[in-house]
Amino acid sequence: MARVLVGVKRVIDYAVKIRVKPDKSGVVTEGVKHSMNPFDEIAVEEAVRMKEKKLAAEIIAVSCGPAQSQETLRTALAMGVDKAIHVEVTGKDLETLQPIHISKILAKLAQDEKADLVIVGKQAIDDDCNQTAQMTAALLDWPQGTFASKIEQSDGSLTIVREIDGGLETVKVKTPAVISADLRLNEPRYATLPNIMKAKKKPLKKVTPKDLGVEIKSHYDVVSVEDPPVRQAGSVLPDVDSLVAKLKEGGFV
């Protein structure tokens, strides 16, 4: 039976209206509601379902971030994960934390914890990078199934249906492998109240990137963060001929 490592990220809640800081260095996070990245919830749900179908033996959730990341891990524990690892990153390091670092951390933990499967959300809703799963697989030299909307297990291999631009692609990979969860993979359960209370007793270990031998060195600088331009008003045209004329004028035709 598989040992599954699930990566979860604490992000600004999807329902919050994002505001850019006046100094343009980033977005306002102070006092703003945060929760687990929705795609990571789907990843956790998939792992828990595997455990319920007796395809997975133990599920370990990992989150890299400040102290509050423990809240996200506790939600994962309440959903059915067995134990959690908090990789603490704070201060300046937190500001420059990037998918390449996460991938290195997940790769190291996958080896330390003898994982057979690493599942993460396809992308985080704050940076939309869509890189962690791919880089983690590359670092481990494991096969990958990204944008997974269906996963089927058979001995030593996984059949994954991927949602790609052209439609649905089915791939078969040998385990161990890395998967990234897409929206339609499943519908995450509510963490039931008894499970929220039980989650307190589940183990949560804290480590630092240094303990794992990973250096958090920034590879790029964020120059500025700005709001997208305000949408300009359109104009209503009387007929198709004026539309064609306007398009020609603008050089679009």
Add this chain to the structure above:
Amino acid sequence: MASLVKLAKSTLRPGIRAISTSLPSASSEVPACGYAFELNDEQKEIQSLARKFTAEEIIPKAAEYDKTMEYPWPIVKKAWEVGLINNHIPSHCGGMNQGIFDGCLIAEELAYGCTGIKTAIEASGLGQTPVIIAGNKEQQKKYLGRLIDEPLVAAYCVTEPGAGSDVNGVKTRAEKKGDEWVINGQKMWITNGGVANWYFVLARTNPDPKASASKAFTGFIVERETPGVTPGRKEINMGQRCSDTRGITFEDVRVPKENVLIGEGAGFKIAMGAFDKTRPPVASGATGLAQRALDEATKYALERKAFGVPIAFHQAVAFMLADMAIGVETSRLAWMKSAWEVDQGRRNSYYASIAKALAGDVANKCASDAVQIFGGNGFNSEYPVEKLMRDAKIYQIYEGTAQIQRLIISRAIIDMAKAKA
């Protein structure tokens, strides 16, 4: 999760609620500076779960249930699965043994979505409370355990057509016949009356009219299926319409002596003792409604324009919002104090009455003001606030009327003054 798809529905929760995370803790540890106004991590998760459940399961369906007035079984069942119901059942029956404070946290969140649905859920808790506080282990295992095993609900049967506030006026009588008690009478306005699996029934067992109230009544657990128990028709009320409210007739209903709570004559005290635990959740429900009224009114006031600006920028409207907020914040503090007190093991009747009285009045004012802010739209059923106004009224009536609460509070003040003298 289809959470990304439901992004549109999330516009209901402006930043106001996201910031209101300053709430008292139920922990009995007193921090260095004295009072604490912060939830612990587990409470935050519980509140988060209840809020999510409300946003996804209750809010989208509330208007429909208000129209059809059907008992919200699907939602009750889901809440049962997720563990948002039956929280105070002791652990020896398989329950979560949760405190009143945490239960109130959940109640406020559910009420924010729909107080009708919240009442359907909460009324089961009211029926359970006498068994929780006064039942012996066998009774608890049998009747509370049953609610854990299956999504069933209970009901609290005390009020009669002729006796509401004056519990001493209860005429339903129970006569001992061998090893059984035979109950005859008529109850009215019983929430969950038609859907409950069992009832807590208060009946007069001492026929002497001069007998003191504290000894004349007995509490019984009565199974719904007992011959002679006849729930009446579903009553159509002003608000909280999906909640099932009925009259119930008891005709020669035979109840085994094992179903007596504590013993003959102990009923009045049990019935009243239950309120110390159930008034804080009612207060928190009213607070949830008031918060919803404030949020809806604020959202509308920022969208609706008059005289060139959103109406929120006209002081008349802005001040109404401010007064609503004053009400909401203080009702919240009041229910929290009353819930925290009872969880510390202390008698909280004074605080519970204050919380219930205040929250009921605040809910009604906020709902009415919300309709006012919506103007003509507020009066119309296409907008959510008229329902709030209809739903709010009962908070000044059930679980002890606003007048009874003031009676309790004033008596407590006098007792405290006498004790000091």
